[in-house]
Amino acid sequence: MVVSGVDKVFNVGSADEVTALSGVDLTIGAGEFVSLIGPSGCGKSTLLRLIGDLLTPSVGEVTVFGKRAHAARLDQDYGMVFQHAGLFDWRRVAANIELPLELRGWSRADRATRSAEMLELVRLSEFGGHYPRQLSGGMQQRVSIARALSFQPKLLLMDEPFGALDEMTREHMQLELLRIWRETGTTVVFVTHSVSESTFLSSRVVVLSARPGRIHSIVDVDLGDRTDDTREDPAFFAKATEVREALRGGEVVR
Amino acid sequence: MRGGRTLRMVVTTAMALLLVVILWEGYKWMGGQTDDHWPGTSIGLPTTTDDLTMPHATDIVGELFEEVRDGRARLPLYLFLLKKGWYTFQEAAIGFTFGLAIGMGLAILMLRWRVVERGLLPWINVSQTVPLIALAPIIVTWGRLHDLQDIFSISLIATYLTFFPVAVSALRGLQSPDAAHLELMRSYAAPWRTTLLKLRLPAARAYLFPALKLAATLSVVGAIVGEISIGTKTGLGRAILEYAQRYAVSPERLYAAVLGAAVLGLSVFGLVSLAERLVMKRAGGTQRADGVVA
Numbered sequence: 001m002v003v004s005g006v007d008k009v010f011n012v013g014s015a016d017e018v019t020a021l022s023g024v025d026l027t028i029g030a031g032e033f034v035s036l037i038g039p040s041g042c043g044k045s046t047l048l049r050l051i052g053d054l055l056t057p058s059v060g061e062v063t064v065f066g067k068r069a070h071a072a073r074l075d076q077d078y079g080m081v082f083q084h085a086g087l088f089d090w091r092r093v094a095a096n097i098e099l100p101l102e103l104r105g106w107s108r109a110d111r112a113t114r115s116a117e118m119l120e121l122v123r124l125s126e127f128g129g130h131y132p133r134q135l136s137g138g139m140q141q142r143v144s145i146a147r148a149l150s151f152q153p154k155l156l157l158m159d160e161p162f163g164a165l166d167e168m169t170r171e172h173m174q175l176e177l178l179r180i181w182r183e184t185g186t187t188v189v190f191v192t193h194s195v196s197e198s199t200f201l202s203s204r205v206v207v208l209s210a211r212p213g214r215i216h217s218i219v220d221v222d223l224g225d226r227t228d229d230t231r232e233d234p235a236f237f238a239k240a241t242e243v244r245e246a247l248r249g250g251e252v253v254r
Numbered sequence: 255m256r257g258g259r260t261l262r263m264v265v266t267t268a269m270a271l272l273l274v275v276i277l278w279e280g281y282k283w284m285g286g287q288t289d290d291h292w293p294g295t296s297i298g299l300p301t302t303t304d305d306l307t308m309p310h311a312t313d314i315v316g317e318l319f320e321e322v323r324d325g326r327a328r329l330p331l332y333l334f335l336l337k338k339g340w341y342t343f344q345e346a347a348i349g350f351t352f353g354l355a356i357g358m359g360l361a362i363l364m365l366r367w368r369v370v371e372r373g374l375l376p377w378i379n380v381s382q383t384v385p386l387i388a389l390a391p392i393i394v395t396w397g398r399l400h401d402l403q404d405i406f407s408i409s410l411i412a413t414y415l416t417f418f419p420v421a422v423s424a425l426r427g428l429q430s431p432d433a434a435h436l437e438l439m440r441s442y443a444a445p446w447r448t449t450l451l452k453l454r455l456p457a458a459r460a461y462l463f464p465a466l467k468l469a470a471t472l473s474v475v476g477a478i479v480g481e482i483s484i485g486t487k488t489g490l491g492r493a494i495l496e497y498a499q500r501y502a503v504s505p506e507r508l509y510a511a512v513l514g515a516a517v518l519g520l521s522v523f524g525l526v527s528l529a530e531r532l533v534m535k536r537a538g539g540t541q542r543a544d545g546v547v548a
Contacts, residue, residue, distance in 0.1 A: 088457075157441075
């Protein structure tokens with residue numbers, strides 16, 4: 001996945017014109033777990049939406065799996081997870097997971113089989129018949145991840161998916177996500193504003209600076225397979241510090 | 255649990271009815287004692303309480319069992335009103351159905367094209383300021399020119415009242431999904447029609463049903479006013495018109511007919527509520543699976 005020379009300007013020509021991103025180049029390999037981190041207003045969500053073709057770049061090009069992002073979206077190559085689970089209240093949990101499959105014209109039986117597999121993957125097997133409202137926030141977010149993974153997208157785009165969760169649920173979900181990532185081999189682009197979260201999860205952390213949003217630096221994180229112990233590993237702290245300093249550096253540059 | 259709720263509703267309704275009767279008779283009795291003044295003052299009551307203005311509740315109910323003529327047959331008033339009410343119900347139902355279809359259609363058009371919304375919405379609002387009494391003869395004359403049966407002309411009048419709340423609330427409901435839901439559908443490359451069917455229409459239901467209850471009651475009003483203003487030979491409106499002209503002779507009869515109209519209004523309201531329950535049954539409970547109360 002390649003982002004090359006991308007600028008994104010909102011409200012071009014009007015008084016509230018904003019340059020959200022400027023001169024962004026980024027290449028992400030298949031199977032990588034990459035985090036985008038930066039102060040609010042640095043355009044990390046914008047970058048994620050450019051990759052997903054929910055926005056189009058003002059200048060430059062985004063290529064996903066060798067084709068333009070637009071084509072990749074039409075081919076339904078990626079799944080999205082937002083900060084809020086965004087489940088449909090009127091659908092049962094299983095039906096929520098099956099939504100993308102329904103849109104692709106899967107048969108009822110195939111959909112049921114897949115949603116059962118997905119529920120198992122996110123460890124919610126007993127809850128397929130529940131309505132979203134009956135689940136806790138963390139469970140809803142797991143359903144939303146299952147929904148995004150149900151059609152086995154090659155690319156998973158996540159916009160602060162754990163931002164609304166409490167600390168304990170969040171740490172649990174991080175481990176779950178890593179397990180799913182290892183099991184499915186999908187590529188993940190993960191937007192967060194938490195230093196420890198980005199360090200813990202990713203193989204690379206992309207640090208952005210604000211106004212206009214640019215890539216300040218990219219920190220490689222090589223901590224092997226993460227477990228709960230990783231959080232107390234000195235190597236983890238060292239990397240987190242590196243990311244934090246890069247983040248501060250980004251702010252000073254302004 | 256379920257049966258308990260139904261029982262409670264029946265009891266509540268009965269109590270409310272009883273309360274109305276007590277208030278009615280109490281006010282009437284008080285007026286009789288004080289010569290239509292507030293007790294201990296010289297301030298007159300807003301309405302006189304003689305039997306012509308306010309017949310006894312028992313007389314009104316009793317009137318329901320008096321025999322009246324219907325063509326050549328004779329039958330109790332309540333059966334007569336039921337028959338006429340059924341006719342009016344049909345007009346209202348046709349009007350409601352058309353109003354629902356037109357309202358939904360307009361809402362979808364306005365959703366699809368912003369320009370339509372900007373151009374149409376003011377006219378939809380203006381449409382409701384036209385007095386029904388002025389509109390009814392126009393619709394009927396037009397209908398007769400086009401060999402339309404009167405029942406359809408009356409239905410059109412009901413349609414005119416019902417499409418408005420449907421259009422306005424449906425538009426709101428269709429626009430209600432938040433950005434994240436729309437982005438999700440976009441990420442699936444879902445075409446506009448699919449987003450409408452899978453996301454916008456289901457989301458609109460919660461907005462639509464309160465408006466449908468209003469529309470159902472309005473459709474009855476429309477049908478009755480329609481009947482009165484075009485002078486049909488049947489229907490509840492016709493009965494009300496006739497009894498209004500004979501009010502001085504038997505006021506109970508007009509009150510009984512109005513009671514019939516109220517019952518009809520409540521029935522259609524109830525029908526829509528029932529439909530709502532069937533459709534919204536899927537909305538899910540409030541108890542969370544992990545036992546935490548949200």
